[in-house]
Amino acid sequence: MRVGEIKRKTKETNIDLSLNLDGSGKIEIDTGIGFFDHMLDLMCRHGFLDMKLKCVGDLQVDNHHTVEDIGIVFGKALKKALGDKKGITRYATIFTPMDEAMSMISIDISGRAYLHFDVTFEREYVGQFETELVEEFFRAFVNHAAITLHISLKYGKNTHHLIESIFKGLGRVLDEATRVQDRIEGVLSTKGSL
Numbered sequence: 547m548r549v550g551e552i553k554r555k556t557k558e559t560n561i562d563l564s565l566n567l568d569g570s571g572k573i574e575i576d577t578g579i580g581f582f583d584h585m586l587d588l589m590c591r592h593g594f595l596d597m598k599l600k601c602v603g604d605l606q607v608d609n610h611h612t613v614e615d616i617g618i619v620f621g622k623a624l625k626k627a628l629g630d631k632k633g634i635t636r637y638a639t640i641f642t643p644m645d646e647a648m649s650m651i652s653i654d655i656s657g658r659a660y661l662h663f664d665v666t667f668e669r670e671y672v673g674q675f676e677t678e679l680v681e682e683f684f685r686a687f688v689n690h691a692a693i694t695l696h697i698s699l700k701y702g703k704n705t706h707h708l709i710e711s712i713f714k715g716l717g718r719v720l721d722e723a724t725r726v727q728d729r730i731e732g733v734l735s736t737k738g739s740l
Contacts, residue, residue: 547566547568548566548567548568548627548628548629548724549565549566549567549627550564550565550622550623550625550659551663552622552623552626556666558603558611558615559601559602559611559616560603560605561615562598562600563597563601563620564596564599564622564623565596565614565620565623565624565625565627568629569597571593571594571597572596573596574599574600575585575599576600576601577613579605579675580673580675582612582679586708586713587711588713589707589717589720591718592721593716594721595721601616607677607684609675609679610679613651613679614679614682614686615684615686616685617684617687618686618687620691621686621687622688622735624687624691624720626685628724631655632726633727634723635722635723635725635727636656637652637654637723638653638720638723639652639653639717639719641700641715642712642715642718644708644710644714646701647701647708647710648699649665649699649712649715650697650734651696651715651716652693652700652719653695653720653723654694656686656692656694658692658693659688659689659690659692659693660688661681661684661688661695661696662698663681663697664696664698664699665680665681665683665708666699667705667709668703669705670733672709677705677709680709680712684716697712697715699711699712715727
């Protein structure tokens, strides 16, 4: 089983996260931010990721530190769970419809951190969740997982649906790109390492 467990405590957040890449979508998630919990739940269920996540953050300030720090910890947990990356598919590109919304997520588990985020939200909030934090989460995740991630919103109107499409897509690309294939010897790279 490929599992990454990370604990991180700062003056702003206290996070305990366990990630199983070979799971079935079982979750125990409590970030203190209802909408964010919902998005992480969708990501895990559609990506067959098991996640236990507890975060106590300074939500009296705002949601920023909690969301960004969970991105950091999630990225580190993914990197740890992948280990030497032997046999993984490495690449995946997924289009995910959510009613009128459509997103494209493309990933390369390359060892190089890069985020292309081609998304504009018309609303500043969904419930109490600041939509600008979606990009903050993904940037923190990418930087600490050391992956290349391209997120492109193709179309859509409902902001909840747009964000939901993106998080479902992330789960789906992670499931596909982290899958181990018998045909791959070592790592899928001409360099011999990722």
